[in-house]
Amino acid sequence: MKKCYLAVDIGASSGRLIASHLEDGLLKLNEIHRFKNGIVQKDNQFCWELDRLFAEIKKGIKKCRDMDLKPESIGIDTWAVDFVLLDEYDNPLTNSVAYRDSRTDGMMEEVFKSIMKERLYFETGIQFQKFNTIYQLYSIKQKNPEILEKAKSFLMIPDYFNYLLTGKKANEYTNATSTQLVNAFTKKWDHEILDQLEINKEIFQEIHTPKTVLGNLTENLIAEFGFDMKVILPATHDTGSAVISVPELEETIYISSGTWSLIGVENHFPICITKALDYNFTNEGGIDYRYRFLKNIMGLWMIQEVKRNYHDHYSFAELVDLVRQVQGFTSTVNVDDPRFLKPENMIEEIQSYCQETNQAVPYTPGEVAKCIFDSLVCSYQQAITEIEEIFERNFEKINVIGGGCQNKMLNQFIADATKKEVYAGPIEATAIGNIVSQLMALGEIEDINEARTIIKHSFEVKKFLPTPIITH
Ligand SMILES: Nc1ncnc2c1ncn2[C@@H]1O[C@H](COP(=O)(O)OP(=O)(O)OP(=O)(O)O)[C@@H](O)[C@H]1O
Numbered sequence: 001m002k003k004c005y006l007a008v009d010i011g012a013s014s015g016r017l018i019a020s021h022l023e024d025g026l027l028k029l030n031e032i033h034r035f036k037n038g039i040v041q042k043d044n045q046f047c048w049e050l051d052r053l054f055a056e057i058k059k060g061i062k063k064c065r066d067m068d069l070k071p072e073s074i075g076i077d078t079w080a081v082d083f084v085l086l087d088e089y090d091n092p093l094t095n096s097v098a099y100r101d102s103r104t105d106g107m108m109e110e111v112f113k114s115i116m117k118e119r120l121y122f123e124t125g126i127q128f129q130k131f132n133t134i135y136q137l138y139s140i141k142q143k144n145p146e147i148l149e150k151a152k153s154f155l156m157i158p159d160y161f162n163y164l165l166t167g168k169k170a171n172e173y174t175n176a177t178s179t180q181l182v183n184a185f186t187k188k189w190d191h192e193i194l195d196q197l198e199i200n201k202e203i204f205q206e207i208h209t210p211k212t213v214l215g216n217l218t219e220n221l222i223a224e225f226g227f228d229m230k231v232i233l234p235a236t237h238d239t240g241s242a243v244i245s246v247p248e249l250e251e252t253i254y255i256s257s258g259t260w261s262l263i264g265v266e267n268h269f270p271i272c273i274t275k276a277l278d279y280n281f282t283n284e285g286g287i288d289y290r291y292r293f294l295k296n297i298m299g300l301w302m303i304q305e306v307k308r309n310y311h312d313h314y315s316f317a318e319l320v321d322l323v324r325q326v327q328g329f330t331s332t333v334n335v336d337d338p339r340f341l342k343p344e345n346m347i348e349e350i351q352s353y354c355q356e357t358n359q360a361v362p363y364t365p366g367e368v369a370k371c372i373f374d375s376l377v378c379s380y381q382q383a384i385t386e387i388e389e390i391f392e393r394n395f396e397k398i399n400v401i402g403g404g405c406q407n408k409m410l411n412q413f414i415a416d417a418t419k420k421e422v423y424a425g426p427i428e429a430t431a432i433g434n435i436v437s438q439l440m441a442l443g444e445i446e447d448i449n450e451a452r453t454i455i456k457h458s459f460e461v462k463k464f465l466p467t468p469i470i471t472h
């Protein structure tokens with residue numbers, strides 16, 4: 001039986017367990033289990049269902065066993081910034097509040113009363129977003145200080161699942177940087193920032209980098225699954241894993257396209273300069289201490305919500321098809337306006353925005369979807385202009401990765417607007433990045449260069465060229 005490895009990749013809208021093995025030097029994927037993820041309301045807050053998600057992980061592992069697959073190792077990645085606080089008995093102290101909850105409203109300004117915005121940026125290199133962990137922790141400190149007093153351990157979501165699998169507590173580096181509490185240069189928890197905010201430093205664990213073998217399954221889980229495997233840290237921030245799967249980064253701007261659109265370039269050092277701060281670019285920590293210089297754009301969350309508002313009457317592919325039938329509708333919204341973060345009803349929010357800005361109001365599903373795609377492209381184009389200005393160079397290619405790269409129309413819109421070649425794929429970039437980190441940790445793949453070459457040869461990438469402009 002071929003050795004196989006298991007990636008657990010949980011995005012904000014869906015999770016999957018993907019088993020993978022190497023065959024004649026190529027990576028093969030086998031989707032074992034897929035499940036929905038989303039935000040639910042609990043006690044008047046927007047929350048994740050961590051117990052259900054862990055049960056889905058276990059279900060997927062049992063499916064592996066039933067298929068006679070016994071993976072050598074498992075790696076977990078999820079969305080970033082959210083966390084669990086454990087009490088002295090290692091039980092979660094609160095519901096798992098999601099980053100879209102309004103508890104962080106106004107918290108950035110509160111934090112800036114203790115630490116200057118510029119200092120925070122120059123030390124951490126992280127983009128200002130009201131839902132970053134730092135503002136979530138500060139909101140607990142201000143509104144429910146007793147929770148932080150009782151907290152003994154701080155774990156990010158994948159760290160928490162790893163703890164449930166192994167009994168070992170560790171904070172993984174790439175995800176830790178998304179807190180805005182890690183120093184971009186020392187790559188450690190920034191104790192000065194924590195002291196200034198009067199947040200107990202003791203709750204944070206040692207930071208471990210991707211490719212660390214954390215340990216083995218607990219005795220209870222070995223008994224439950226009937227086999228053991230190594231638990232390895234990939235880049236546990238899903239974007240960190242996704243960007244590993246971009247094969248040619250020299251000439252390329254990537255767009256990791258899922259619930260969010262993350263647009264940027266890979267870099268070997270953080271760029272904490274005033275212009276990057278003004279444009280609100282982030283320097284998230286990556287594998288091998290590479291940095292993802294990127295901007296977080298609202299992304300396909302908007303179309304996910306619109307689909308939900310239409311009671312899932314249309315699939316994503318059908319919504320794209322409906323856009324093809326729309327003639328001459330060009331209204332756009334500012335996708336990065338916080339009003340689109342968690343509106344009551346996304347369709348009505350988009351309509352109100354168009355009305356308030358004296359534009360044609362989208363009514364049909366095709367018009368609403370076109371408005372979102374056109375608006376996203378405007379935001380991408382702006383971010384690309386800013387990247388090229390900061391790097392003082394042109395990038396010739398764009399590589400769209402993640403579930404959103406299946407949207408052929410959006411890919412073509414991007415090519416036409418930017419006049420750049422657009423490469424779409426791989427779709428499961430995040431799970432693939434997760435798998436190759438495990439393979440590197442186990443010595444099956446030498447380094448990230450070899451990993452990227454293998455990925456390039458293993459997965460289909462579609463090319464979109466700008467539509468030629470015909471002049472008569
Ligand atoms: N057949 C399709 N046609 C067009 N778009 C699609 C199709 N299938 C999926 N998508 C797009 O992909 C998105 C989901 O992407 P993906 O699965 O990468 O997200 P995720 O992993 O759940 O979220 P995250 O970005 O948090 O990781 C959907 O919101 C949808 O817009």
Ligand SMILES: [Mg+2]
Binds near residue numbers: 011258430
């Ligand atoms: Mg994802």
